[in-house]
Amino acid sequence: xxxxxxxxxxxxxxxxxxxxxxxxxxxxxxxxxKHYGQKWPAIYQANKGQVKDPDRIYPGQxxxxxxxxxxxxxxxxxxxxxxxxxxVNPYGKRKAEKAIALFNxxxxxxxxxxxxxxxxxxxxxxxxxGQVLEEQVYGKYKLKKRVEVQLPDHQLKADKYPVVHFGRVxxxxxxxxxxxxxxxxxxxPEEIKPPPAQPTLLPKPxxxxxxxxxxxxxxxxxQEIAVQAAEVKSCWPYCRPDSDITVxxxxxxxxxxxxxHGIWGVGNFYVCDIKDGDKIHSxxxxxxxxxxxxxxxxxxxxxxxRYAVDAAYRLLSPGxxxxxxxxxxxxxxxxxxxxRPGKYExxxxxxxxxxxxxxxxxxxxxxxxRVRYYxxxxxxxxxxxxxxxxxxxxxxxxxxxxxxGNKTMLNVGVDGSIYQINENFxxxxxxxxxxxxxxxxxxxRVSPGVDFYGSQTLIAGARVNPTxxxxxxxxxxxxxxxxxxxxxxxxxxxxxAPSVKSVEEKKxxxxx
Numbered sequence: 240x241x242x243x244x245x246x247x248x249x250x251x252x253x254x255x256x257x258x259x260x261x262x263x264x265x266x267x268x269x270x271x272x273k274h275y276g277q278k279w280p281a282i283y284q285a286n287k288g289q290v291k292d293p294d295r296i297y298p299g300q301x302x303x304x305x306x307x308x309x310x311x312x313x314x315x316x317x318x319x320x321x322x323x324x325x326x327v328n329p330y331g332k333r334k335a336e337k338a339i340a341l342f343n344x345x346x347x348x349x350x351x352x353x354x355x356x357x358x359x360x361x362x363x364x365x366x367x368x369g370q371v372l373e374e375q376v377y378g379k380y381k382l383k384k385r386v387e388v389q390l391p392d393h394q395l396k397a398d399k400y401p402v403v404h405f406g407r408v409x410x411x412x413x414x415x416x417x418x419x420x421x422x423x424x425x426x427x428p429e430e431i432k433p434p435p436a437q438p439t440l441l442p443k444p445x446x447x448x449x450x451x452x453x454x455x456x457x458x459x460x461x462q463e464i465a466v467q468a469a470e471v472k473s474c475w476p477y478c479r480p481d482s483d484i485t486v487x488x489x490x491x492x493x494x495x496x497x498x499x500h501g502i503w504g505v506g507n508f509y510v511c512d513i514k515d516g517d518k519i520h521s522x523x524x525x526x527x528x529x530x531x532x533x534x535x536x537x538x539x540x541x542x543x544x545r546y547a548v549d550a551a552y553r554l555l556s557p558g559x560x561x562x563x564x565x566x567x568x569x570x571x572x573x574x575x576x577x578x579r580p581g582k583y584e585x586x587x588x589x590x591x592x593x594x595x596x597x598x599x600x601x602x603x604x605x606x607x608x609r610v611r612y613y614x615x616x617x618x619x620x621x622x623x624x625x626x627x628x629x630x631x632x633x634x635x636x637x638x639x640x641x642x643x644g645n646k647t648m649l650n651v652g653v654d655g656s657i658y659q660i661n662e663n664f665x666x667x668x669x670x671x672x673x674x675x676x677x678x679x680x681x682x683x684r685v686s687p688g689v690d691f692y693g694s695q696t697l698i699a700g701a702r703v704n705p706t707x708x709x710x711x712x713x714x715x716x717x718x719x720x721x722x723x724x725x726x727x728x729x730x731x732x733x734x735x736a737p738s739v740k741s742v743e744e745k746k747x748x749x750x751x
Contacts, residue, residue, distance in 0.1 A: 262300040265373070265425050267408075268293050273343070275304060294407075319371055319387035325394040325417025328378040331603035332558040335414075338376040338421040344410065351403040352412050352423075357514065363732055364399035364413055366390065372413075375422040386422065393662060396694070396732070416695050419603070481521060483507040483553075484723040491704070491716030501531030501543075507551045507562070518556045525551040525564045527593070539583075541574035545617075547593045558602060564595045570617070570646045581632055583639075587625040589646045592618045608665065609690075609697060610655035619646040619676070644677035656690045656697070665690040667700055681709045686718070693729035698722055 260271060268279035268290075275282075283293045286302050296302070330338060335356045339349050355361075372386040388395070394417040403410040409426040483506070490500035509523035529545040547568025554561040573586035597613040627639035652671025659665050667690040673682045688702035704716040 260302045260304050262296050262298055262302060264298045265427060266296070266298075267427070268296065271302065319385045320383050321389050322372075322375075322386050323389050325390055325415060325420075326603070327418070328381075329418035329603040330376050330378065330380075330420045332419060332601060333380075334557055335421060337380060339412075341376055341380060341382050342374050342423060344423070345405060348403050348405050348410050351405075352400065352410075355400040355403070355412070359519075361398040361400050361414070364397045366395045366397055366413070366415070368395075371424065372422040373424045375420050377418070377420045390417070481509040481512070481523075482724055483509075485720055486723060487718060487720035489704075489716060489718040491706070491714045493708075493712045493714040495536040495712045497533060497535040497712065497714075499531055499533035501529060503527075503529040507553070507564070509551065509553060518554060521553040521555070523551045525549040525566065527564075527568075537576065539574055539576050541572065543570070543572045545570045545591075547591070549593065549595075558600065560599045560601075562595070562597045562599075564593070566593055567591070568593050568617075569623070572644075582630045583627075584630065585625075585627045587643055588623040589619055589643070590621045590623055591646055592620055594618075605659045606657070608656050608659060610653065612653050614649075614651045616650070617646060617648045647676035649674045652684075654686070656692075663692055665692065667702070669702070678710070683707045693725070694732050696722075696725040696729065698726050698729060 272279040339352045366388045370388045375383045375386045397413040397415040400412045412423050486504040488502045505527045507525045509521035513520040532542045547566045549564040549566025552563045570589045576583040595615045599611040622643050625643050628636050650673045654669030656665035656667050667688045669686045671684050684706040686702040686704050690700040699721045701719040706714045
């Protein structure tokens with residue numbers, strides 16, 4: 240009798256010191272044990288009465304965490320961190336591999352995530368308010384757990400990478416647009432709930448069927464994950480089309496009355512990408528063209544065009560982009576002066592070698608989110624043809640002869656987005672130095688303006704261009720540009736976003 244009383248008191252004391260943990264969706268014994276700073280077998284041993292298989296627990300199940308597992312450092316079940324505003328402490332364009340390394344995930348899953356990122360395969364995704372992310376990297380390599388999404392509508396967009404299957408768990412990785420804070424969550428298959436406390440009398444299943452129910456499906460091995468990653472990486476180098484097309488317009492007004500204005504366009508068409516660690520080399524060709532016209536102080540009506548075909552190269556690195564072009568082209572000029580005694584006409588065509596190099600740096604934050612350094616040049620390599628003539632009122636033509644102008648031109652400058660006003664508008668500006676060999680003039684231009692962004696990419700910009708010239712014919716002008724490639728991508732995302740949202744909400748409703 241004494242022994243029984245002692246046993247009852249001992250068990251009661253043990254239960255009084257134990258703590259109860261309610262299983263939530265997506266949890267497993269290893270994650271629960273990790274939260275309490277212990278190993279999962281200890282929790283499994285304490286709950287053998289209700290947990291027959293350590294791989295099979297289900298939401299709502301109550302697990303006992305005994306005192307010897309809790310220890311002094313045990314914590315209350317964590318609350319979700321409410322994520323209300325994106326971009327406050329962004330991870331930005333730091334290396335994705337370092338972010339993945341911070342996650343508390345199996346090494347095989349991390350390797351698969353990195354392989355998917357390097358492959359560049361992702362799809363538009365829209366987060367759902369109330370969605371809980373298991374972990375999120377932010378700031379300078381900091382980690383948050385249990386992040387509940389409560390962002391405003393315009394910050395719910397993200398890029399979602401292919402699902403990684405490991406064992407019976409699906410792991411999801413996203414890159415939110417508002418801050419590039421890499422985040423992940425997991426899905427587990429619906430668990431088989433235990434039978435009721437007083438089961439109804441049913442025919443006993445065959446022994447073979449019972450064993451089939453108890454044996455879990457085979458887990459993916461490390462070799463299988465490695466093979467999947469190798470299959471993704473084996474695509475490099477590979478060839479796929481990519482383009483970068485920008486167009487613009489300008490209009491200037493000089494003190495002398497000269498008023499040049501025109502349009503321009505540059506198209507880079509890349510056909511092959513070569514992967515080099517976290518860098519991508521792209522090669523292809525480029526087409527560029529300019530058209531202009533104006534009237535100078537001598538009432539000379541002039542017109543011009545410039546066009547070239549170039550070899551193009553691009554290097555994409557985390558947070559930066561380098562572009563280079565070199566090619567051959569032509570520059571045509573023609574015009575006329577109408578007077579009472581007659582009419583003067585001229586035209587000239589010169590061959591040119593054109594070259595361009597630009598280096599752009601992107602970063603997160605309100606100040607200087609984009610800075611581009613550039614240099615361009617046209618080198619005059621020879622006269623293809625020039626004619627000058629005078630036409631009198633009777634229609635007679637008189638050939639004239641003068642020295643052909645040198646079309647060599649140099650331009651060096653910097654341009655960027657200086658301060659972010661909101662998600663779409665940035666104060667912008669730039670400065671450049673230009674030299675034209677034909678008239679032997681040099682100009683200094685300062686260009687304040689604005690940039691327009693969409694889907695976190697530069698879409699368009701406008702500038703005011705006051706210019707000081709060495710021959711004192713100073714000018715002021717306006718210019719604008721549109722990145723057609725980024726504009727089309729932005730419109731596609733805007734159009735597809737509602738359908739992505741509806742699909743994800745439907746999935747969420749199905750899970751609930």
